[in-house]
Amino acid sequence: MPESPAVPITGSTPVELTAEDAKLVVLARGARGRVGAVEGAAVRDQDGRTYAAASVSLPSLALTALQLAVGSAAAAGCTRLEAAAVVTEASTLDGAGHAAVRDLAADAPIHVAAPDGTLLGTVAE
Structure with a gap:
């Protein structure tokens, strides 16, 4: 599978996070911190269920945190x-994580937030 290009986090007016979206940032920070991963991610599905994950880097498997969070949601029946x-x-x-989200929405x-939880930007496309 070809590598997806990175997506810039630029340009939009700063977004005020809703309480539910702020919760996603907290879950992503927790997933990242728990295992000392490069990235943490969380997604919310159509029923309000959340899935959090950290990046995985093994000799035979590499997944971004966002790919794994989306994969967990899809495996649980998220549409x-x-x-x-x-x-x-x-x-x-990361382009691969962006593409995984776009597969379902x-x-x-x-x-996108920094490790301290500060919002860096929001990708809407």
Whole structure:
């Protein structure tokens, strides 16, 4: 599978997170911190259920945190995502995670936050 290009986190007016979206950032920070991963992510499905994950880097398997969170949601029967959050030190959103979210929601916001929880930006496309 070809690698997806990174997605810039740029340009939009700062978004005020709803309480539910802020919860996604908290869950993503927790997933990242629990295992000392490079990234943490969380998604919310059409029923309000949340799924959190950390990035995985094994010799035979590499998944971004967002890919794993979306995969967990899909494995639980999710058919649509309402929102996603990623906690990372990167200045861009990984393309593979972005593509995974877009598989289940063309318009769900993907909030990107720094490790301290500060919102860096929101990718809406």
